Amino acid sequence: MFSAKMPKGFLWGGAVAAHQLEGAWNEDGKGMSVADVMTVGSATQPREITDGVIPGKNYPNHSAIDFYHHYEEDIKLMAEMGFKAFRTSIAWTRIFPKGDETEPNEAGLEFYDRLFETCHKYGIEPVITLSHFEIPFHLIKEYGGFTNRKMIDYFVKFAEVCFKRYKDSVKYWMTFNEIDNQSSFNNDFLMATNSGILFTPGMTDEEKEAAMYQAAHYELVASALAIKIGHEINPDFQIGCMINYSPVRPLTPSSDDVLLADKFEQRRDWFSDVHVFGEYPKEVEAYIVRNGYRPDITDADRQALTEGTVDYVAFSYYQTTTVSSENVKPDELHDLAKAIAKNPTLERSDWGWEIDPKGLRIALNHLTDRYHKPLFIVENGLGAYDKVEADGSVHDDYRIDYLRSHISEMEKAVYLDGVDLMGYLPWGCIDLVSAGTGQMDKRYGFIYVDKNDAGEGTLARSKKDSFYWYQKVISSNGEDL
Numbered sequence: 001m002f003s004a005k006m007p008k009g010f011l012w013g014g015a016v017a018a019h020q021l022e023g024a025w026n027e028d029g030k031g032m033s034v035a036d037v038m039t040v041g042s043a044t045q046p047r048e049i050t051d052g053v054i055p056g057k058n059y060p061n062h063s064a065i066d067f068y069h070h071y072e073e074d075i076k077l078m079a080e081m082g083f084k085a086f087r088t089s090i091a092w093t094r095i096f097p098k099g100d101e102t103e104p105n106e107a108g109l110e111f112y113d114r115l116f117e118t119c120h121k122y123g124i125e126p127v128i129t130l131s132h133f134e135i136p137f138h139l140i141k142e143y144g145g146f147t148n149r150k151m152i153d154y155f156v157k158f159a160e161v162c163f164k165r166y167k168d169s170v171k172y173w174m175t176f177n178e179i180d181n182q183s184s185f186n187n188d189f190l191m192a193t194n195s196g197i198l199f200t201p202g203m204t205d206e207e208k209e210a211a212m213y214q215a216a217h218y219e220l221v222a223s224a225l226a227i228k229i230g231h232e233i234n235p236d237f238q239i240g241c242m243i244n245y246s247p248v249r250p251l252t253p254s255s256d257d258v259l260l261a262d263k264f265e266q267r268r269d270w271f272s273d274v275h276v277f278g279e280y281p282k283e284v285e286a287y288i289v290r291n292g293y294r295p296d297i298t299d300a301d302r303q304a305l306t307e308g309t310v311d312y313v314a315f316s317y318y319q320t321t322t323v324s325s326e327n328v329k330p331d332e333l334h335d336l337a338k339a340i341a342k343n344p345t346l347e348r349s350d351w352g353w354e355i356d357p358k359g360l361r362i363a364l365n366h367l368t369d370r371y372h373k374p375l376f377i378v379e380n381g382l383g384a385y386d387k388v389e390a391d392g393s394v395h396d397d398y399r400i401d402y403l404r405s406h407i408s409e410m411e412k413a414v415y416l417d418g419v420d421l422m423g424y425l426p427w428g429c430i431d432l433v434s435a436g437t438g439q440m441d442k443r444y445g446f447i448y449v450d451k452n453d454a455g456e457g458t459l460a461r462s463k464k465d466s467f468y469w470y471q472k473v474i475s476s477n478g479e480d481l
């Protein structure tokens with residue numbers, strides 16, 4: 001298997017998001033976020049998004065793995081693995097519990113002071129996402145989430161407070177996690193988590209798509225304004241965008257399939273074009289104008305987009321996408337889900353996610369060719385069931401195989417293809433609540449946490465086999481896979 005040492009200063013580490021591990025959902029003044037109204041689901045049962053917290057329902061994010069009270073122990077374990085960087089988010093509702101207050105919640109700010117101090121004690125660089133599926137529920141109910149232009153101000157204020165408070169303790173930032181997820185506008189979970197939009201029953205696809213383009217526009221403007229302010233507060237800040245990148249390929253060589261693959265990319269991958277270039281790509285602009293979507297765009301917005309471009313492109317990589325024109329012709333493409341086909345050459349995880357290590361090298365090459373910017377892998381990994389042996393060990397060789405093959409492809413991209421890569425932060429370095437299903441038993445971690453889907457367990461932390469393997473990868477700077 002190919003391996004190579006990564007450049008000096010390469011940020012090896014791991015990634016999480018506040019709502020998926022902190023717990024303490026209503027402690028120290030924290031408000032209710034969209035994640036707090038999502039029930040537990042499964043591989044086949046979607047999570048329910050309830051109208052507020054309903055007694056008797058299981059909301060796994062409320063207590064999660066209680067990182068809020070275990071962070072010192074957890075960061076110490078990450079340090080033992082040799083982490084150079086740790087990605088998490090700042091829960092918006094710890095800082096602005098409802099989202100539209102004039103003053104931030106001091107107790108929330110203090111928690112992150114302590115967290116970042118602990119990271120630095122171990123030489124770990126915090127990498128911070130501002131909005132990772134944690135929009136205050138009040139902003140959703142009262143303002144309709146990002147369908148409302150006022151959300152730009154609320155987000156920018158939240159960002160500015162964080163930038164000022166953590167000016168000297170955080171260097172690497174990202175504005176919106178996987179902002180491109182909402183291109184699947186028919187998916188209620190993705191619309192709620194990306195944009196705080198709860199569709200009313202009976203809305204047509206066209207109305208949903210229109211709402212998505214307007215909301216995404218406000219988010220992109222909010223991101224750009226925040227980036228501009230961030231760079232003024234500390235010119236050394238590195239502020240990136242964050243996309244869910246999944247290289248697209250046609251199922252067959254037919255021109256319809258190839259054109260459909262192009263159209264699919266144009267409809268999904270334009271978000272990062274706006275972040276990087278400060279303007280909408282031609283095809284999407286034409287599509288939006290032709291369909292009458294995104295009616296509210298001003299000259300000031302367009303100016304803001306050009307003044308708040310990103311320093312780097314961060315992305316998650318889990319799988320590639322294969323499309324077929326059997327169900328939808330290229331010029332009829334609206335609902336992306338209709339184009340997706342099963343790739344017969346790939347194996348799948350227990351949750352049906354296709355496993356394609358070479359896709360990571362393809363992703364790194366595509367993004368480099370397109371953007372000429374430093375890249376940052378801030379999510380990658382395998383969600384799997386783990387079995388705890390009688391002696392407490394977890395032999396997760398399947399996870400090691402997955403990560404090893406992906407890291408090898410990443411190293412080819414850096415060493416052979418010349419990709420400028422800042423670091424590798426695999427997802428869910430400690431077991432946490434799955435975003436998509438709300439499960440604990442869909443595990444990604446190097447560190448096992450004793451808690452199951454029903455919410456039972458001692459919360460004890462223990463090291464899986466992958467813990468020792470990743471420790472070796474980091475200490476050899478990627479050479480010993």
Ligand code: BG6
Nearest residue numbers: 017177178383433434435436437
């Ligand atoms: C990404 C998200 O989509 O994938 C994470 O940024 C999420 O929040 C991760 O947890 C894995 O998805 P899931 O559904 O397995 O948790």
